[in-house]
Amino acid sequence: MSTLQEAKNTMYTNGSGARKVTSSKDITQIFGSNVFNDKVMKERLPKEIYKALRKTIEQGSPLTLEVANVVANEMKDWAIEKGASHYTHWFQPLTGITAEKHDSFIAPNSDGTVIMEFSGKQLIQGEPDASSFPSGGLRATFEARGYTAWDCTSPAFLKEDSTGYVTLCIPTAFCSYTGEALDKKTPLLRSMEAVSKQAVRVLRALGNKTATRVTATVGPEQEYFLIAKKFYDQRIDLISSGRTLFGAPAPKGQELEDQYFGSIKDNISRFMRDLDLELWKMGVTAKTKHNEVAPAQYELAPIFSTTNIAADHNQLVMETMQKVALRHDLVCLLHEKPFMGVNGSGKHNNWSLGTDDGQNLLEPGKTPHDNEQFLVFVSAVIKAVDVHADLMRAAAANTGNDLRLGANEAPPAIISVFMGSELSSILENLAGGKKAESVGQHFLNIGADSLPALPKDNTDRNRTSPFAFTGNKFEFRMVPSSISISGANTVLNTITAEALDEVATRLEKAKDVNKEAAAIVKEFIKEHGRVIFNGNNYSAEWVKEAKRRGLPNISSMVEALESLAKPGTAKLFEKYKVLSKGELHSRYEIYLEKYGKDINIEAKSAIEMVNRQYIPAVIAYTGELAKTIASIKAAGGKSLVQKAILAEVTALLTSAAKKVAVLETLTEKAQGIADAHARAVSFRDKVVPAYNTLRTDIDALEKIVPSSQWPVPSYAEMLFKS
Ligand code: ADP
Ligand code: MG
Numbered sequence: 001m002s003t004l005q006e007a008k009n010t011m012y013t014n015g016s017g018a019r020k021v022t023s024s025k026d027i028t029q030i031f032g033s034n035v036f037n038d039k040v041m042k043e044r045l046p047k048e049i050y051k052a053l054r055k056t057i058e059q060g061s062p063l064t065l066e067v068a069n070v071v072a073n074e075m076k077d078w079a080i081e082k083g084a085s086h087y088t089h090w091f092q093p094l095t096g097i098t099a100e101k102h103d104s105f106i107a108p109n110s111d112g113t114v115i116m117e118f119s120g121k122q123l124i125q126g127e128p129d130a131s132s133f134p135s136g137g138l139r140a141t142f143e144a145r146g147y148t149a150w151d152c153t154s155p156a157f158l159k160e161d162s163t164g165y166v167t168l169c170i171p172t173a174f175c176s177y178t179g180e181a182l183d184k185k186t187p188l189l190r191s192m193e194a195v196s197k198q199a200v201r202v203l204r205a206l207g208n209k210t211a212t213r214v215t216a217t218v219g220p221e222q223e224y225f226l227i228a229k230k231f232y233d234q235r236i237d238l239i240s241s242g243r244t245l246f247g248a249p250a251p252k253g254q255e256l257e258d259q260y261f262g263s264i265k266d267n268i269s270r271f272m273r274d275l276d277l278e279l280w281k282m283g284v285t286a287k288t289k290h291n292e293v294a295p296a297q298y299e300l301a302p303i304f305s306t307t308n309i310a311a312d313h314n315q316l317v318m319e320t321m322q323k324v325a326l327r328h329d330l331v332c333l334l335h336e337k338p339f340m341g342v343n344g345s346g347k348h349n350n351w352s353l354g355t356d357d358g359q360n361l362l363e364p365g366k367t368p369h370d371n372e373q374f375l376v377f378v379s380a381v382i383k384a385v386d387v388h389a390d391l392m393r394a395a396a397a398n399t400g401n402d403l404r405l406g407a408n409e410a411p412p413a414i415i416s417v418f419m420g421s422e423l424s425s426i427l428e429n430l431a432g433g434k435k436a437e438s439v440g441q442h443f444l445n446i447g448a449d450s451l452p453a454l455p456k457d458n459t460d461r462n463r464t465s466p467f468a469f470t471g472n473k474f475e476f477r478m479v480p481s482s483i484s485i486s487g488a489n490t491v492l493n494t495i496t497a498e499a500l501d502e503v504a505t506r507l508e509k510a511k512d513v514n515k516e517a518a519a520i521v522k523e524f525i526k527e528h529g530r531v532i533f534n535g536n537n538y539s540a541e542w543v544k545e546a547k548r549r550g551l552p553n554i555s556s557m558v559e560a561l562e563s564l565a566k567p568g569t570a571k572l573f574e575k576y577k578v579l580s581k582g583e584l585h586s587r588y589e590i591y592l593e594k595y596g597k598d599i600n601i602e603a604k605s606a607i608e609m610v611n612r613q614y615i616p617a618v619i620a621y622t623g624e625l626a627k628t629i630a631s632i633k634a635a636g637g638k639s640l641v642q643k644a645i646l647a648e649v650t651a652l653l654t655s656a657a658k659k660v661a662v663l664e665t666l667t668e669k670a671q672g673i674a675d676a677h678a679r680a681v682s683f684r685d686k687v688v689p690a691y692n693t694l695r696t697d698i699d700a701l702e703k704i705v706p707s708s709q710w711p712v713p714s715y716a717e718m719l720f721k722s
Contacts, residue, residue, distance in 0.1 A: 013145050023032045027280065034158040035283035036075055042435050044074045057152050058213075068120025075156060076105055076118035079168040080326070082158055087118060087168040089126035092131040092184045096398075096483045098315050099174075101128050102167055113182040123170065124150045130174075130182060137587025138180050143543035146182055148172035151189065154312045157282045161520050162327055171312050180583050184486035185308065187578050191493035192216055192307055194247040194576035198500035199353055199361065200376075205507035206373055206517065211355040216493050218471075219304030220314045220485050221288075223345035224321055225333040226295050228722040231713040232331040234552060236613075239599070242335035242482070243400065246614070246695050248702040248714035249341045254294050268298065271328045275300070284313045289701045293409075295719040304350060304473075307493065311486045314347075318482070330722065334482040336400030336500035339715060343409045344400070345481035349488050352473035353377065353496075364423075365470040376517050379427070379524040381474065382417055384495035385467060386528035388572075389415035390552055390563035392467070395491040396478035397557040397591070399598035402684075406555060411466030411478050414546045414553045415559075418465035424532055430518075431525035464537035485577050494578050499524075501576075557595050558680045592676040599683035602622045603667040610660045613711040616700050618653050621705050622646060625663065649704055657698040663690040 032039075041050055052067045079087070079582060088100040107117040117233070130146025154171040174183035181187055192215065199214035200385060232238050237245040264272065272289050279286040285303035292299050300321070302313060318334055325332035333472060337344035353361040361377045392415050396620070406412040419427065462468065466478045479488045503520055510516030530549040535542060554560045563569055565588050573579040625646040632639040666686045673679040 012122055030277060031280045032283040034160065034281040036156040037283060038155075040078060041071075041074075044078060045071065051203060051319045053152065061651040063124065063152070065120050065124075068124050070120075070198070072118045072120045072123035075123065075168065076116065079158060079166070080105070082157055082166060083160075083164065084168045087122070087170065088377065089128065089150075089172040090169040091128075091148050091172045091174040092311075092484060092486065093174055094136070094184065094587065095134060095237070096184070097127075098319065099211075100124075100131070100167070100169065118216065121428040126172065128174075130176065133174075133182060134590045135176070135182055136593075138176055138182065138582060138586040145177045146174055147177070148174050151185060151308065153189075153306070154309050155283065159282070160278075160486075161323070180580065180586075184484050184490075187286055187312070187490045187573075187583070188308055188311060188486045188493075190578045191490045191576070192232070194497040194578060195353070195493040196498070198471065198497045198504055199355075201504035202376065202380075202500050203355065203373070203505065203515060205504055205510075206376070207513070208355075208357070208373075210357040211359070214361065215354050215356070215357040216307045216489065216496075217304050217352050217354050218307045218485065218489055219302060219350040219359075220310060220472075220479070221299055221301040221350070222314065222317055222321075223292055223297060223299045223347065223350040225294070225335075225338050225479050226271065226298060226325055226330045226722060227296055228331065229326065229329045229331050229720045231722065233674035235712050236609050237602075237605045238331075238333070238338070241602045242333060242720075243403075244339045244340070244715070245600075245602060245606045245691065245716045246609065246698045246702070246712075247340065247718075249293075250714070250719055252295075252716075253342050257293075257585035259291050259295050259297065260293045264289075264291060267328065267330070271325060271330060272298075272300075274327065275321060275324045282313075282316055282320075283713040284316055284320075286317070291360060292343070292345075293337070294344075296722050297343065297345065301348075304352075307351075307489045311484060311489065314485050319392035335402035336398070336480050336482060339719065341715075342719070344404045345402065346410055346477065347400075347479040347481050349476040349479045349485055349492075350470070350473050351476060351489065351492055358599070360472050362469075362474070372514065372517050373522045375427075375430070376503060377500075378469070379521045379528075380533060381496055382419075382427075383524045383528045384499040386531035386589055387417060387499075388491070389531065390554065390560070390566075391491050391495060391569060391572075392476070392478075392488075393552070393554045394560040394563045395488040396466075396480065397560040398480040398483050399557060400478045400482060400596050401478070402555075402557050405478060411464065412537050412543065412553070413555045414537070414543070414551055415466055415478075415531070416537065416546065416551065417474075417531050418462050418468035418534055419532050420462075421534055422471065423469065424534055427521075427525045427529065427532070431522050431529055462534060462536075465533070466537065490578060494573060494576050496531060497576050499570060499644065556684055558592065558677070558684050561588055561591050561595075564591075589676055592680045595680045596670070596676065596683050599687055600667065600671060603663060603687050603691055605682075606668070606694060607660055607664055609712070610656060610698065614701065615653065615657065616658075617709055617711045618649060618656075618701055618705060621709050622649055622653065645704065649701065652701050652704075653698045656694060656701070659690065659694040659697060661692055666690050690698060 041053065045053065047066055049070045053071055055061050056063045063133050086102040086104045088102045090098060090100050093099050105116040105118050106114040108114055126148035128146055128148060150171055151173055154166060156170045158166050171361045173186040173187060173189065188197055195216055196214045200211060203211050205382045235244065237243065276286045286300055288301040300317060304310065313681045321332040334345065336346065337501050355361065361373065364374045365371060393413065404410040423496050460646050468475045468477065476488060476492065479485055505514055507516055507518060531551065533542065545554065564584060570584050574581060625642055629639045629642050629646065670679060670682040670687050673682055707714065
């Protein structure tokens, strides 16, 4: 039996079927079994070809067609052995999800038979029709051709569905005929280059002779909800917009704090096991899983990897969660705020910089030299975040996150950095030109001879910070749960590249490098230390204090996107060759449009539910009440309670009917606005409040109308009976 077959036998086919528990030995066999990874390449490719490909992967040297042809052929044979019939260039257009078009390997012979074929050209380049993907004006529709190009730094893999259909997926970048990036991956790869180049310059200037590449590493923790499919199917709002637009709170929420890290229910555990196996096969290092804070909420964290692989894998995680959930009669909700009144979901984007000579540049080291290096890199990141807080905020913006950020469950809309008290005081002292004291009364003073190690355990116990230093990495905690992490990391890499560029230029010119390094740290912290905040980010005082410090507080996505339209932003991205002016502007347009479309869908879903589900149900109930009252009267009795309920229900019904009419008018008006920005503003300021106030009436009605007559499943059912 092949490993794959064995792996399949150990898989759960559905939520209730007989199961064989996968042994740990099986797992080592299963892991990466669907990946054309280094091991497979080494085994299958001729030595010279393997070497040439490694050179391309590691150093970015161009791949000749001759090499590509051999690689493609081997890849195809390997894929076919594992059951694949098709291949696809797998890419990440600006919709934020992944795209794929499947082509079979068949090529006709003249005698009516076929052979299975896959050429080097087909491997390295594809030409999908680009006309139906958002381009934000980059590509006129008549110029519909788009190109996908193999990103050989992210390995090819096989995707299997539950029917046994297997596809060879080739991770690619997607660009227009004229070479403009139409996707999320291209700028991400460019930003990785930018930060590597500048970080290596800094390392050289500090005396490092071995490092030739610096890689931005990322480990994204993914939060999600699971609810029973039978409930989901009855909710138009969940189906069309991914969140509930109505719903009275359940009698119990998350106040008992009994869900977080609680024992995992059997049906969920089955799902998680199945999910782990599917991800492991594709080489995704699913590591940690647990219950999250809200009822029906969970988290999965992988082991970190290079930024582009982490981004690819996170897309696979989201996609696989949704697919596997269905096999268990569950639906996976990735929306940032599926339920009002309980915590929503986000992604904690753990980010650091690693060198090819084995160092983590954000690791506070053990030697004086490391201290210097660490302090230089950390203060560069602090400067970058302070200078470009608005870009970080924009990178964390999507329609769903407008409901979360600053709502006492997620970081506020103010960007700040948590450094922990000890590191903060070291940095403050350095900025003030004082001796910096570290734990154990050691003194720290860059440039001197006998320096102690920096305190290592700075583990963060402050969970409210949007950007927290957690020992040897930063954790960006504002990233939305449902979208690609590419945008956030493109920004992080690029703004860090800019700060490191400045550091490198100064160090390269300095006569005394240690002195200059100390001066840079001192200056950066003095000028940008205002962004450091170790207190409670959820508190009202912080909002005031941040204002006093001059830190931006950007509450909505529309406002956040404005930073993409600033000339300074275009200059930054152009300078580091991450995005051209046109590419940047296209993103601004696309995201604004997306916001308008999202709100439009929510408004239309709300209108549909109110007109066709809630109002008819309430009318039926008032009819019953009226009949009851009439028959009680005929029998000579009094019906005070019934009358009071009827009056209350009727008042709410009347109000809701009026509000839904207003919502319809406002939605139509907003839709008719031609300018994308003005349209988005109208959706935000007119349409959103209109459906929010409509919700108040409907939720009040839900509390009165008998549950048997309520047309959709309640919060209590979805959150506690899934
Ligand atoms: P917590 O829940 O405490 O925030 P987790 O252990 O769930 O932390 O997740 C931490 C994440 O950080 C993991 O994905 C881990 O692989 C990742 N991580 C650890 N070291 C690095 C690093 N050097 N660069 C990027 N990510 C890292
Ligand atoms: Mg975390």
